[in-house]
Amino acid sequence: MPSNQVPHLQTALKGPLLNLERHLLECRTEIESWFRKQFVATPAPFYASVDLRNAGYKLAPVDTNLFPAGFNNLHPDLRSLAVHAAQTAVTQACPITDGVLIIPENHTRNTFYLENVFALQTILETAGYEVHIGSLLEDLDAPMDIELPSGNKLTLKPLIRKDDKVGVTGFFPCAVLLNNDLSGGRPKILENLDQTLLPPMELGWANRYKNQHFKHYANVTKVFAELIDIDPWLITPTSVACGPINFKERTGLEELADAVNTMLQDTQNYYDTHDISCKPFVIVKSDSGTYGMAIMSVNTPEDILNLNRKQRNKMASVKEGLHVEQMLVQEGVYTFETLEEAVAEPVVYMMGSHVIGGFYRVHTGKTATDNLNSPGMHFEPLSFEDACVVPDDSLSPDAAPNRFYAYGVIARLALLAAARELAEAKGQA
Amino acid sequence: MPSNQVPHLQTALKGPLLNLERHLLECRTEIESWFRKQFVATPAPFYASVDLRNAGYKLAPVDTNLFPAGFNNLHPDLRSLAVHAAQTAVTQACPITDGVLIIPENHTRNTFYLENVFALQTILETAGYEVHIGSLLEDLDAPMDIELPSGNKLTLKPLIRKDDKVGVTGFFPCAVLLNNDLSGGRPKILENLDQTLLPPMELGWANRYKNQHFKHYANVTKVFAELIDIDPWLITPTSVACGPINFKERTGLEELADAVNTMLQDTQNYYDTHDISCKPFVIVKSDSGTYGMAIMSVNTPEDILNLNRKQRNKMASVKEGLHVEQMLVQEGVYTFETLEEAVAEPVVYMMGSHVIGGFYRVHTGKTATDNLNSPGMHFEPLSFEDACVVPDDSLSPDAAPNRFYAYGVIARLALLAAARELAEAKGQA
Numbered sequence A, B: 001m002p003s004n005q006v007p008h009l010q011t012a013l014k015g016p017l018l019n020l021e022r023h024l025l026e027c028r029t030e031i032e033s034w035f036r037k038q039f040v041a042t043p044a045p046f047y048a049s050v051d052l053r054n055a056g057y058k059l060a061p062v063d064t065n066l067f068p069a070g071f072n073n074l075h076p077d078l079r080s081l082a083v084h085a086a087q088t089a090v091t092q093a094c095p096i097t098d099g100v101l102i103i104p105e106n107h108t109r110n111t112f113y114l115e116n117v118f119a120l121q122t123i124l125e126t127a128g129y130e131v132h133i134g135s136l137l138e139d140l141d142a143p144m145d146i147e148l149p150s151g152n153k154l155t156l157k158p159l160i161r162k163d164d165k166v167g168v169t170g171f172f173p174c175a176v177l178l179n180n181d182l183s184g185g186r187p188k189i190l191e192n193l194d195q196t197l198l199p200p201m202e203l204g205w206a207n208r209y210k211n212q213h214f215k216h217y218a219n220v221t222k223v224f225a226e227l228i229d230i231d232p233w234l235i236t237p238t239s240v241a242c243g244p245i246n247f248k249e250r251t252g253l254e255e256l257a258d259a260v261n262t263m264l265q266d267t268q269n270y271y272d273t274h275d276i277s278c279k280p281f282v283i284v285k286s287d288s289g290t291y292g293m294a295i296m297s298v299n300t301p302e303d304i305l306n307l308n309r310k311q312r313n314k315m316a317s318v319k320e321g322l323h324v325e326q327m328l329v330q331e332g333v334y335t336f337e338t339l340e341e342a343v344a345e346p347v348v349y350m351m352g353s354h355v356i357g358g359f360y361r362v363h364t365g366k367t368a369t370d371n372l373n374s375p376g377m378h379f380e381p382l383s384f385e386d387a388c389v390v391p392d393d394s395l396s397p398d399a400a401p402n403r404f405y406a407y408g409v410i411a412r413l414a415l416l417a418a419a420r421e422l423a424e425a426k427g428q429a
Helices: A019-026 A028-041 A076-093 A111-126 A210-228 A253-273 A309-316 A400-428 B019-026 B028-041 B076-093 B111-126 B210-227 B253-273 B301-305 B309-316 B400-428
Strands: A047-054 A059-065 A099-104 A130-135 A144-147 A153-158 A160-162 A165-167 A175-179 A196-198 A239-242 A282-286 A295-298 A327-331 A337-339 A342-351 A354-363 A378-381 B047-054 B059-065 B099-104 B130-135 B144-147 B153-158 B160-162 B165-167 B175-179 B196-198 B239-242 B282-286 B295-298 B327-331 B342-351 B354-363 B378-381
Touching: A019 A028, A019 A400, A028 A210, A028 A400, A028 B111, A047 A400, A059 A210, A059 A400, A076 A111, A076 A196, A076 A342, A076 A354, A076 B076, A099 A111, A099 A165, A111 A130, A111 A153, A111 A175, A111 B028, A130 A165, A210 A239, A210 A327, A210 A400, A239 A253, A253 A282, A253 A327, A337 A354, A342 A400, A354 A400, B019 B028, B019 B400, B028 B210, B028 B400, B047 B400, B059 B210, B059 B400, B076 B111, B076 B196, B076 B342, B076 B354, B099 B111, B099 B165, B111 B130, B111 B153, B111 B175, B130 B165, B210 B239, B210 B327, B210 B400, B239 B253, B253 B282, B253 B301, B253 B327, B295 B301, B342 B400, B354 B400
Parallel strands: A099 A130, A099 A175, A130 A153, A175 A196, B099 B130, B099 B175, B130 B153, B175 B196
Antiparallel strands: A047 A059, A047 A342, A144 A153, A160 A165, A239 A327, A282 A295, A282 A327, A337 A342, A342 A354, A354 A378, B047 B059, B047 B342, B144 B153, B160 B165, B239 B327, B282 B295, B282 B327, B342 B354, B354 B378
16 A cells, blocks of 8 residues: 555665554554544644654654755655645635745855755745845845856845834735744734644744653553554653753752653653663753754763763854743654664654655764754755655555554654644643 | 655656746646636536547647546546545535446447546545446346456446335445446436435537537637636637538538648648647547547648548447547647657546556557557546656646646646536536
8 A cells, every 4th residue: 555645755774664663554544534624623833843762662753843944855756745734724824915025044154045945945936936135134134135056036025014013025924934933032023913824823932842752742642642552652752851951050950850861761761661772861841942962972971961161062052042031851762764874863844734845964974873954964855765666556555655554653743842832822822 | 945845756758847847836726726626616527537639739639538437447546535535525415325236338248447436436435435336238137246356356236216216135225327428318217316416417419419528628728828828729629519520321421521730831831830840630520429430630631532332331330339520620739748658648546536556558550640549549548747756746837747747737637627517417407
């Protein structure tokens, strides 16, 4: 049985499908029906990307990004999936709009990021919308053309406000797409708009906490695990919040070390009773913020207590100087996928409730316990399986290409957790 | 600029893009925005396939099938597009349904057709629906398993009626998908249902006339041609109805020959004023019904008057003995696409308003003026362009892969004509 609810993609792990993946495939129709109802009850955010780790015995999300970059890393073959999904998502948010304004991050030299904005603009234009980029850059007072390495040209225009609407000169559409995670706080120009902000500012890092996401995720997987009769641990990374912590001032470090210790012992207990011979580790990261900063992989509580000044300074600094107060202590999940002998972790992209593709974050200098979102990483787009070229696609359920289906399921469970965050935020707004 | 609103597919014609195709690509955003609004105003039928002919100077639909078979001929890489589109289309028709009942044609030995039903079932199951096949076969009183050449198994179940619903034992879903073109008339068991019949019976050949479709199509292309500033003739096959005609009794043949003559002369006039050096021809086919029967390609009015008994008998017989009364006289459009030296015509598949793929109908024994939907034809699925494997997809506008975009546009214009037929039929119902 093929499983093309999510695209039929090549994955790095080539061995036979593991029990969990096979079980997800077997329950396919039930799972899809369940997701459909869940996303009717709780609409998905406009877009998201989810970082996964596949340890074989456990497959879990470790980061859910609601302002995803990296659309340029998706395989071009998958572009029409993104275009279909974009039409559905924009129509759902603003049925009558003809245009979409994109508000990107304030990067002007990060060409990887700018290629992403260009890819996003192209997807929306191809879906039949007029698209302009309204930049929050403070010193921008005229349109700025940026030549991209791909040969394309991106034009950043100054974002202006007119009454209750933001836009660029002559263009104030109903739909405003945030591709800026608001780590620097909520820009005043975006407050109280009479436009549809996608996603709403409440989901920016100025308001969002990872531990809330993983609480929702644990609730989602509890129900889902019951539905398909699995142990929820197999798809859920144990996570607790810990803080306030000030790494520079060395306050709260004892409590953090205790939390790490508890997490390591709980994981060891689970490993022992389930014959898993790996060594537990714990990821400590800022409870808000992104960009792979303020994150570390620790093996003992002493790793926390013995941090040197440089390490503590690194943990204290996140993007745009957001102050670190609370940390997320999360069970480490090994990633046993490799691409050409380099450690790889799959990243899955969604628009609305649709999986539109993914790629591998690959790091040649890291190990299976490391955070791969760090300098030196590169990306490998996932392409359609060669096997698919055979017109008869009745591949056996345990064929490797079906592995990506499992990734799409776990990523959508994280998406559903984000949908609940969104519903909660809207309730508060 | 890539153009992945429709999938980026390989096409047979490898030369530079022709003026018309290039113009359609250039007007892409305008076109997509227009289609979006058109299909909001007039929802697309559940699915359709459109046969196209590409003469280079003219690109036009020649047949729009609202009960398409051939889903098994779509390239497996495109399956996820179909699954997304199916979710959207089913949700639009029946937001709360969990199941879909498919009512197929009464073929039990045509394994090509049955593979199509299996493909359709798989697409819908993958989209998260429970699917059963309810057969109209009169002598079927228990489920019948059919082993398919692909190795898959299709189960036909007897269709039963319970009050205002049809279904199979224990399964009476809200959504009933007709994959039966009703050439044999409207089955009584399907009348006055309290379920959503997709598409409604009014679009079956028992009620539908091709000349009505092409009238709507001409109205659609008139507006569209104005929008993008082209001559509507470039995308519209001139069509007139002619009848009643009885080939067996030889009545009405003079009028038919006159209509052919007028069409040939009009076409020749157009060719003369536009420096087209081809010889005009005309297609004469039954105004209702399908399956490539009762269709002929004629070069002179005498071809009609000099038909021998065998030819007249053939023209008088259509599928399931539907009585031929009216004929459609249609300007012949050359197809200059070839695959391995055989004449080919592209067939484009849509679900809802989304293009989900296509294939080539190829006939090694035919010429550029022949009807290719006849014994001896075979199918070549369209796959993704090799060029797309390059991560940077900034292909130049005149790259060959973009040709399929033009096909997707013309096919959707025919789909819009069908949507208007549907709206008209619903207004009458």
